[in-house]
Amino acid sequence: MVASIDRRKETERVSGERRAGDAVRIAEALRRRGRIALKVQGTSMLPWVRPKDIALIRLTAIENVRCGDIVLFRRENHLFVHRIVKKQGPLEAAQLLSKGDAHPTHDGIVEEQELLGRVVRIYRHRRRIDLDAPGQLALGLFISQLSLYSRFWYPLARFVAIATRPARRLLHVLHISSAPVR
Secondary structure (H helix, E strand, O other): OHHHHHHHHHOOEOOOOOEOOHHHHHHHHHHHHOEEEEEOOOOOOOOOOOOOOEEEEEEOOHHHOOOOOEEEEEEOOEEEEEEEEEEEOOHHHOEEEEEOOOOOOOOEEEOOOOEEEEEEEEEEOOEEEEOOOHHHHHHHHHHHHHHOOHHHHHHHHHHHHHHOHHHHHHHHHHHHHOOOOO
16 A cells, blocks of 8 residues: 555656656666657657657767757756757866757756767657758758757747647648548
């Protein structure tokens, strides 16, 4: 009886995201296997990383992370998939500053022990986005610099996304209905 009560407490949701013990289990699985796939939750990385995207994350050391990379880190009992917007200091003691693309402010410095891995691929609607491709690396670097000023442009981008949603849905339906039947 006590074990089942403890198990239920361990699986209570933390602020509507993952369950309380998931951060520890995910970090352990990543260290053990070297890579892990996670379903993205939350909107902090909109519009480039979306809820329900699947992120393939590989274990990495802090010296292998570049400005513009999207990383997984654990702070307290929470997991974050955010972009590195600034890397400063010498290689052996580099400091990483992370930020959700849609957040107005940065998260602070990601400590070496907080860093779990780097997102190397995103799967979205049967589409594969390889973040190590040259075009994606350049885009990541550009977004990291743009993200520093998101408090100015993000409200406008969100408005445009909401205003054009009906037209995009209609185009999607028309595209599907005109697809050849096999």
